[in-house]
Amino acid sequence: MQTQDCMAPRTARIRSVTNELASGEVFTWTLEHTDGSALAGNPGQFNMLYAFGCGEVPVSISGRTPNGQLQHSIRTVGRVTDAMRTLTAGTEIGVRGPFGTAWPLDEAAGRDLVVVAGGLGLAPVRPLLQLAAADRIHCRKTLVCYGTRTPADRLYPDDLRRCAAHPRIEVRTTVDRGDTGWRGEVGVVPRLLLQGGFDPDHSIAVVCGPEIMMQFSVDALRQVGVADRWIYLSMERSMKCAVGLCGRCQWREHFICKDGPVYRLDQIADLLGISEL
Amino acid sequence: MNPALEQHRLMHGLNDAERTRLLDCAEPHHYAVGTPVLRQGQAANRLVLITAGRVEVRLSGAGARVTSLETLGPGETLGWSWYVPPGRWQFDSWALEATDTLEFEAGCLRSAMSQEHAITEAVLGELVHTLAHRLTAARLRLLDLYANPGS
Helix, strand or coil, X not given: CCHHHHCCCEEEEEEEXXXXXXXXXXXXXXXXXXXXXXXXXXXXXXXXXXECCCEEEEEEEEEECCCCXXXXXXXXXXHHHHHHHCCCCCCEEEEEEEXXXXXXXXXXXXXXXXXXXXXXXXXXXXXXXXXXXXXXXXXXXXEEEEEECCHHHCCCHHHHHHHHCCCCEEEEEEECCCCCCXXXXXXXXXXXXXXXCCCHHHEEEEEECCHHHHHHHHHHHHHHCCCHHHEEEECCCCCCCCCCCCXXXXXXXXXXXXXXXXXXXXXXXXXXXXXXX | CCHHHHCCHXXXXXXXXXXXXXXXXXEEEEECCCCEEECCCCECCEEEEEEECCEEEEEEECCEEEXXXXXXXXXXXXXXHHHCCCCECXXXXXXCCCEEEEEEXXXXXXXXXXXXXXXXXXXXXXXXXXHHHHHHHHHHHHHCCCCCCCC
16 A cells, blocks of 8 residues: 555445444444445554544454454544544445555464453454454364453453354353452453463464563463464554554554554564653 | 462462362362352451452442452452451452362461462462552542543
8 A cells, every 4th residue: 555545435334333332342344335335454453533623533454244344443531532423324435545564474373372362452353353253263172361450340241252152162261350240260360371271382462462461471471381473462542644654653663553553572572661652 | 289379479489289289279169149248347358369250359338339349250259358457358359251260268377488488479479469450440540540531
């Protein structure tokens, strides 16, 4: 894609809107081009979604429907996403992208795939869950470790159930605070990694969530013996132009919109946890 | 000896005689799902090693709602209050699943620890590991790991 084209949004249509949480705080758009065709994009990449007359926000690709339509899950965190929440099926929006690096699916071949997610961080790895459940990732097995504050904050329960029913996928979920009906794990997500169940010498881990959660998950992965070279993280910064021009998402020498958001840990290990960056 | 127990931190650095001395303090127990393992406020009289199943650690109090603090599984130990004054359980623990444990009687443990330095080191090593783990977990929860930046 040429730079001049990258700055011009294409029109897309919201095919459907799904609330992911009872609070309505997170919703998923299924998008299609106005001619009905599917939008492009690989797991891990993001699009700039434009609510006309309101503004544009970066949103990770969070899956595809069985017929291939692209999905984006959006959390309402400000003026633009609040406006997006009011848009209904059939509304046209602008889309620029896809941008950024993708999860290294090819590298998972023959290895144990360990997916670590916290909170809304499940959205960018959800395409991996969908592909694993459809046997479209050539890994030996998949371990999904997912943590949220409460049971009510868990996203995509149907996808998690589908994965849990797959013979080569294990799903571990944990919450910070259980409710009266919760009989699952209580504790933080790095603890799920310390329970083992995968071969650290032949694993690839993908981690997505708030940065502090990723730091502690990285510590746990290192503790059980996964090398930095086999750990991938999706970094998040405020992205604006999405093509490395404006510098809004600069992270020392990296432009996360262009060089990321998916990084291999050994490329960024010295930057993790530096709050000033 | 159960291979999982043989590999456990409690057994690290112990010779056969010391292991036997330590295991002489232990009794296996079984808890049906939904039954208490430890009750907050009662005399703390044992160190509990979970060998199968899952246990929930809860904090409860008069008029307060029950708060689930953590779930523990096989290989994890429960119960450090027997070593720390006032010697009463600080939390409730309930079996979330059918749970098997190996429980080391506190008086017997103290006696073994007073006689065998290696046993003292092994038991205190396990207690420190457990306390460090719980402290880290509590700190991580204070950090609110899943919060969005700025929220």
